Amino acid sequence: MIPAPFAYARPSTIDEALQAVASGGEDVKILAGGQSLIPVMRLRLAAPETVVDLTRVAELRGVREEGDAIVVGAMTTHSDVLSDPLIARYAPLIAEATETVADRQVRHRGTFGGALAHADPAGDLPAVALALDAEFVVAGLEGRRTVPAADFFVDYLTTALQEGELLVEIRIPKREGWGMHYEKFNRVAQAWSIVAVAAAVRMEGGRIAEARIGLTNMGPTPLRASAVEEALTGAEATGEAIAAAAEHAADGTTPSSDLNAQADYRQHLAQVLTRRAVTAAAGL
Amino acid sequence: MTQISVRVDGASYSDDVEPRTLLVHYLREQLGKVGTVVGCDTSNCGACTVHLDGEAVKSCTVFAVQADGSEVTTIEGISQNGTLHPMQKAFHEMHGLQCGFCTPGMIMASIDLVNDNPDPSEDEVREGIEGNLCRCTGYQNIVRAVQQAAGEMHGRAASGTSHESPAVVDTAAAPHVAVQS
Numbered sequence: 001m002i003p004a005p006f007a008y009a010r011p012s013t014i015d016e017a018l019q020a021v022a023s024g025g026e027d028v029k030i031l032a033g034g035q036s037l038i039p040v041m042r043l044r045l046a047a048p049e050t051v052v053d054l055t056r057v058a059e060l061r062g063v064r065e066e067g068d069a070i071v072v073g074a075m076t077t078h079s080d081v082l083s084d085p086l087i088a089r090y091a092p093l094i095a096e097a098t099e100t101v102a103d104r105q106v107r108h109r110g111t112f113g114g115a116l117a118h119a120d121p122a123g124d125l126p127a128v129a130l131a132l133d134a135e136f137v138v139a140g141l142e143g144r145r146t147v148p149a150a151d152f153f154v155d156y157l158t159t160a161l162q163e164g165e166l167l168v169e170i171r172i173p174k175r176e177g178w179g180m181h182y183e184k185f186n187r188v189a190q191a192w193s194i195v196a197v198a199a200a201v202r203m204e205g206g207r208i209a210e211a212r213i214g215l216t217n218m219g220p221t222p223l224r225a226s227a228v229e230e231a232l233t234g235a236e237a238t239g240e241a242i243a244a245a246a247e248h249a250a251d252g253t254t255p256s257s258d259l260n261a262q263a264d265y266r267q268h269l270a271q272v273l274t275r276r277a278v279t280a281a282a283g284l
Numbered sequence: 285m286t287q288i289s290v291r292v293d294g295a296s297y298s299d300d301v302e303p304r305t306l307l308v309h310y311l312r313e314q315l316g317k318v319g320t321v322v323g324c325d326t327s328n329c330g331a332c333t334v335h336l337d338g339e340a341v342k343s344c345t346v347f348a349v350q351a352d353g354s355e356v357t358t359i360e361g362i363s364q365n366g367t368l369h370p371m372q373k374a375f376h377e378m379h380g381l382q383c384g385f386c387t388p389g390m391i392m393a394s395i396d397l398v399n400d401n402p403d404p405s406e407d408e409v410r411e412g413i414e415g416n417l418c419r420c421t422g423y424q425n426i427v428r429a430v431q432q433a434a435g436e437m438h439g440r441a442a443s444g445t446s447h448e449s450p451a452v453v454d455t456a457a458a459p460h461v462a463v464q465s
Contacts, residue, residue, distance in 0.1 A: 001325065002304060002305075002306070002309070003304040003306075004304070005302065005303075005304055006303060006304060007303070008286060008303035008347075008349055010349070034345060034346065034347070034350070035327065035345055038306075038327075038345045038346070038347070039326060039327050039345060041304075042306075042325065042326075042344075051303065053347075053349075053350065055350055079339070102415065103330070103414045103415025103416075104340060104393065104396060104397065104412060104414075104415060105330060105333055105340045105341050105342045105393060105396075105415045106327070106342065106345075106415060108336075108339040108340060108341055109341055109342075109345065109346065188414075189328075189417065190328075191414070
């Protein structure tokens with residue numbers, strides 16, 4: 001199908017983009033990589049009055065180092081994330097999850113910030129951002145603000161981004177030396193996660209000193225598996241201890257039932273995938 | 285209408301397009317490049333894959349205006365002076381197609397894969413073309429074709445993982461498809 005007509009703006013700076021969004025009328029959509037937005041527009045589930053295309057905003061691309069964090073520009077493509085040395089060193093969990101996103105054609109166009117701002121519960125990057133305590137830098141006409149990952153994902157396809165605001169960059173604390181793993185369960189012909197688990201652990205001797213666990217598609221927003229994190233903190237890195245902790249992975253979750261999986265099956269998957277993710281992250 | 289300038293298969297074009305025009309529709313309907321096909325129209329099947337500035341993309345999920353100032357290569361632009369591209373030749377020789385509808389996208393995605401990974405294993409080929417669906421399910425020979433082409437594109441003879449011939453058809457299971465001699 002062909003999308004409904006719209007007015008098209010192609011700014012080349014963040015300021016121009018904010019102006020274009022402000023003057024775009026009632027219903028403005030921001031086009032990042034377009035790999036979710038264009039399909040939705042083709043189905044006419046979205047028929048915006050104006051589309052503001054960020055593809056030419058060069059300052060939104062790339063990854064840089066800033067003190068104890070790395071900063072990923074919102075328009076950095078999945079392909080660029082996969083080959084980035086800073087991500088490989090300080091946040092390999094992002095690369096591991098990104099590798100599972102869709103397919104190579106989509107990863108050439110799709111962007112890190114676009115996937116986060118779209119906030120699809122079955123998308124892989126929100127749970128990773130949550131597990132890594134990312135911070136979202138958001139620009140508006142009045143200036144910039146920073147939103148922690150825990151506050152960014154508000155509801156199904158809904159984030160803390162307000163009308164007229166743009167996601168500019170994502171700051172991720174450096175976690176050099178942490179073990180990380182993304183464990184995903186999906187149908188082969190469809191890369192969307194039925195359930196997936198993002199795990200990052202810091203080892204000290206034979207023990208897990210700290211653990212961060214993010215859950216994909218266990219509710220309308222990504223979730224932290226806090227009970228698992230608590231059970232793992234200070235635990236011996238053994239298969240038994242990890243399995244016992246992973247039993248709490250679905251605590252307090254209310255996943256949906258759909259044609260891929262019933263809620264109780266998703267809760268079962270969360271436990272199994274958490275055990276596998278933590279085991280791999282701990283290097284066992 | 286928005287004016288765009290784009291190079292497609294080595295020729296320059298300037299055209300007026302509606303912003304909502306998808307790249308695949310521009311290629312097919314305004315330029316007559318019908319070698320690139322529309323399969324699923326939902327970004328799943330990859331039949332419409334072309335290269336945009338050297339990278340494989342699904343042309344049903346890019347607006348034509350986004351290609352302004354860019355270089356597009358379609359299946360129609362990869363042979364040189366009538367000589368098939370090694371990937372086309374390998375699909376031909378390895379019988380990497382049945383109905384052929386997925387073939388343009390398969391070939392464009394596979395060239396992109398082999399550009400990144402000069403010697404992909406069978407698993408890497410299968411992962412690498414995960415964005416392309418063959419509803420004849422002719423994947424065995426497609427994988428063989430990609431591996432053979434990878435060898436040729438990078439100046440190697442068929443490696444140990446490549447096969448020198450397409451899969452043998454078991455005509456006993458389907459006697460009505462007797463091999464023509």
